[in-house]
Amino acid sequence: MSKGKLVVISGASGVGKGTVLGIMMNKRKDLKFSVSATTRDPRPSEINGVHYYFVTKERFEEMIASGEMLEYSAHNANYYGTPRAQAEEKMRSGSVLLDIEPNGAAQVKKAAPDAVLVFIMPPSMEELEKRLRGRGDTPEDQIAMRLKRAVWEMDQRHWYDHVVVNDSAERCAEEILKIIAD
Ligand code: 5GP
Numbered sequence: 665m666s667k668g669k670l671v672v673i674s675g676a677s678g679v680g681k682g683t684v685l686g687i688m689m690n691k692r693k694d695l696k697f698s699v700s701a702t703t704r705d706p707r708p709s710e711i712n713g714v715h716y717y718f719v720t721k722e723r724f725e726e727m728i729a730s731g732e733m734l735e736y737s738a739h740n741a742n743y744y745g746t747p748r749a750q751a752e753e754k755m756r757s758g759s760v761l762l763d764i765e766p767n768g769a770a771q772v773k774k775a776a777p778d779a780v781l782v783f784i785m786p787p788s789m790e791e792l793e794k795r796l797r798g799r800g801d802t803p804e805d806q807i808a809m810r811l812k813r814a815v816w817e818m819d820q821r822h823w824y825d826h827v828v829v830n831d832s833a834e835r836c837a838e839e840i841l842k843i844i845a846d
Contacts, residue, residue, distance in 0.1 A: 668696075668759035670751070670776050671844050672769045675784030676814030677740075678796030680830045681763050684784065687837035694758035698751045701727060704742040707801045717747065735764065735771035740809060744768070759844060766820035782840055783824040787831045789814075 675681050689695050701717040703724050712718050719727075724743045727733055736745025746762060754760045762772065772779050786792035792814060796807055821827050826843050830836040 667757060668694075668755045669844070670755070670762060670772060670779035671695075671759055671840075672762045672764060672772055672779055672781045673784065673840070674764060674766055674769050674781070674817065674820075674824070675830070676786065676792055676817050677802075677810040678792050678799065678814075679784050679786045680795065680833055680836075681784055683833045684830060684837045684840065685761055685763060687833055688761070688841055691837070691841060696754035696758055696760050698746055698754065698760050698762045700744055700762075700764065701733075701747055702742055702744045704740065704744075709801070734775065735768040737765060737767040739765060739767070739813065740806065746772075766817055769820075769824070780826070780844055781824040782826045782828060782843060783821040784836065785818065785821065785827060785829045787829060 673681055673685060685697065689697065699713065699717060701719050701724060703719060703721050706712065706716070706718050710716065721743065724745065727745065727747065728736060732747055732749065733745040734748040734751055736743060744764070746764060746768065751760055751762070764772070769781055773781060786795070793811060796802060796810060802810065828836055828839045
């Protein structure tokens, strides 16, 4: 029997999801991060098995075919997905945080109607672009692609259970912790 709930956190690339999730997990040690699989290259600071499982396209497609993915999506010219087994294992000891985009969020909601879906908005579009560039780890052609996608992603917020604004990562983390408190 699972003990925790699935908490989906979405928001455009550069909105600060990683920072917000980090603060939440620092404050609530029982919260676990669902480690996604992806075919994109690791960034310099990323560790395989911690931030993502970095896999080949062939391996990813194998995982889809064998039903190993709870959800997945192809975006930013790569595959991203949630391996089912690690999410279910983590749910046995508490709630699990999924940092996934709207196509995946919709699949989770269908598979697990009790999941809580939270969408993080930037304070403004200008601020989002500034943060995305300021991060310094995303090539320029990727930035344009991600900004275009950000507009579509933000349009999806209406069917999420909750929409929060990341005006301050600390405040935003507190707001989400209150939402998932019970
Ligand atoms: P990044 O390449 O910046 O790490 O992530 C790009 C986007 O992919 C983010 O919006 C993130 O939420 C999303 N993403 C990361 N992992 C998954 C996943 O397992 N499934 C889905 N559907 N999206 C994911």
